[in-house]
Amino acid sequence: MTILTEPISHPPNEYRSRAPEFYGFVAWTSTSFLFVVYVLWALLPDEYIVRAGVEWYPNREWALLLPAWSMIVVLLTYYTYMALTIYGTPAFDEPSAVTDSRAQFPLKRVSNDPYEQETMFSSYAPYAHSEGNKTPQLELYDIPIELVNRVLYTEDRRSEQE
Secondary structure, eight states, X not given: OOOOSSOOOOOOGGXXXXXXXXXXXHHHHHHHXXXXXXXXXXXXXXXXXXXXXXXXXXXXXXXXXXXXXXXHHHHHHHHHXXXXXHHHSOOTTSGGGTOOTTOOOSSOOOOOOTTOHHHHHHHHHHHHOOBTTBOOOOOOOOOOHHHHHHHHHSOOHHHHHO
């Protein structure tokens, strides 16, 4: 853990740009103004709008159509991304669901017997054990999913035979 001995100094305020503050204020005021104009256009009767000097404005049905269509577009966007994610997900029986092209396996399996765990364990033993307090200086390797499943989900066959 690093302990700081000196406080972190920030640049003086005279060198800091105030542009983000102005941009934020302009964005907030313009958005608020446009919302008020939208609400007035949607709710005021025609006489008041014409009396204010506006001669042409869109039909009032657009006051409902634009928000409704916008909500549908947002919902369709979420649905599309969800569908693309599901489409791009590999099936459970494909190897790419549990490994990728960067996986590294140290040795191949010696035995074809699916219940022969000792052979598979012995091929991975040098990578799993350490001598005393020394950790072996070997590269990290991925454990095959078959070995993980056999260790986690199968019962010891020797205990069944006894």
